[in-house]
Amino acid sequence: MTELSAARPDRMISVREVFGIDTDLRVPAFAEGEEHVPEIDHAYRFNPDVTLALLAGFSRGRRVMVQGLHGTGKSSHIEQVAARLNWPCVRVNLDGHVSRLDLVGKDAVVLREGKQVTEFQEGIVPWALQRPVALIFDEYDAGRPDVMFVIQRILERDGKLTLMDQNRVVSPHPGFRLFATANTVGLGNLSGLYHGAQRLNHAQIDRWNIVATLNYLPRPEEIAIVQARVPQFADAAGRKLIDSMVAVAELTRNGFAAGDLSTLMSPRTVITWAENMEIFRDPALAFRLSFVNKCDEAERAIVAEYFQRCFDRELDESHQLAMQAG
Template sequence: MSTLHPFPVSTTFDVQAPAELEVMGYADASHPQIPRRQSGYVFRHALLRDVLAYLHESGGDGLFLTGPTGAGKTSLITQIAARLNWPVQSVTCHGRLELHALIGQFVLINGSTQFVHGPLSVAAREGHLLILNESDLMDPSELAGLNDIIEGQPLVIAENGAEVIEPHPRFRVFATGNSVGAGDQTGLYQGVLRQNLAFMDRFRVIEVGYPEPALEHAVLQNAVPSLPTEIVSKMLRVANEIRTLFLGAGHEGGELTVTMSTRTLVRWGLLAATFKGAPKVFEYALTQALTARAEPEQREAIHRIGADVFGDYWQVQTHADL
């Protein structure tokens, strides 16, 4: 593994921080498992602080990031890792994923059976970050097998001759989910399971919501610089009205079963730029970005929101009409 290297927080993440404040990463930027750096990514200070604190000292914990779909849970981790040259083993969980797939298994290679280490074993041995995306979709009895390794105890692989992997001091475990291990109370995230309490007790938890308007404005403007500022502002207004109807009020369910995540918002902007010559370009792009998968009455409601917010711009034929 590469030698450690200090990175100034202010210049590494383009945030306001004392010049002397540093975080440790790796010197070698050539490892193939280092995530690709996304130029123009905007870090949220509080979330960046919490993740960096965990990277500095895990204290025998994992870090669980919870929040609505498309809020940027995984990208927060990977973009931090990209700037610290920290390799990542990322797994998207599902209901049929078993623990042995994370640890490793025997496979047939060139006519002989060989044991191939899985992402958990590699991350623990090499000091990588392990990201369990959509972890609350996985069988809780399988995830409970991670309890000891999260706490820093050795990983014993019985299938490979009782091989013992001592976790690297820089090994970290992240999990993301739309719930916090208590199951889905909304009915919107199919397949989410209530998780084992002992497993969840081993995690710090941070909530990742949608960015503040000013920050999300910068995200969209950076992603689609050709969009006029006024149009970006109108897209944000539409997104926030959709989210309000999706989330509902208090304990009442929302009126929509689809939402405008930051990911979907950027997709809308990119499609609007791509199809800039199409009739009613913003409605056309919104259909592909979001509403084609909505129920007809919800699609109509969302398009009414767009028409109300955009006004005359909703009817423009090309960007030249803006």
């Protein structure tokens, strides 16, 4: 047994003190962290409902899925809860390149005492299953069918995984926890916004004990995060500027939800815009380099209109909109 696999949560912490949520709930945590524990982001703002759902996952072993639009910080939310609990955490992105063998394991040729021998190397799932690790499946609704059936095995009530190649059954560690993030909760690409998202077996979705929805933060909280990340704009004038930037971001999110845009500004993009403002000293130029150039050319005029509305000045793309209207 390694040191990690032998570890157990060894203290209880107050949710009110650590997360600022008005509750008497206390949850288990580790007194000391190790290399798999995420770093604490002190500027992070927690959504109370989602935080309580995740804490139920950590304290009671509930399987929690966090659903929401991209850029809302679903994975970061899980990591930041884990960071404050000193809980080891591993993320797996279920893109098209992740195979069943990556998750379960495979035979590999290794050197032992100068000789080549074939050994079974565990995949990430049996490795995590035997340790007090929070395993996060990112982009859960983009997983391939053969991969999803591997995951379905550990979603059973007892959570055991059968390694058929090894004739071995792996039982979950008492500290193992399972989380997932998804854009569509298994409904597939109905809106056309998430290419590659798969329709998932409802029986599998039903095995997740808790499904939490994470939306974008209220504007004042998002402004506070940007100011914390880019201290140059921490004064009153900076707040006014960041307020306009977040207003543009909100318009792109509304346009994305309405189908007018194929991309949107996440809080991360707003922070990047603010950081680029430090370099270029021009909101319009920094906006173009941070976001506009990522947009489809046919949509740039719409984005420019959003900028004009919030900053009362035009981007070059605004003239394209005027020409189209004329």
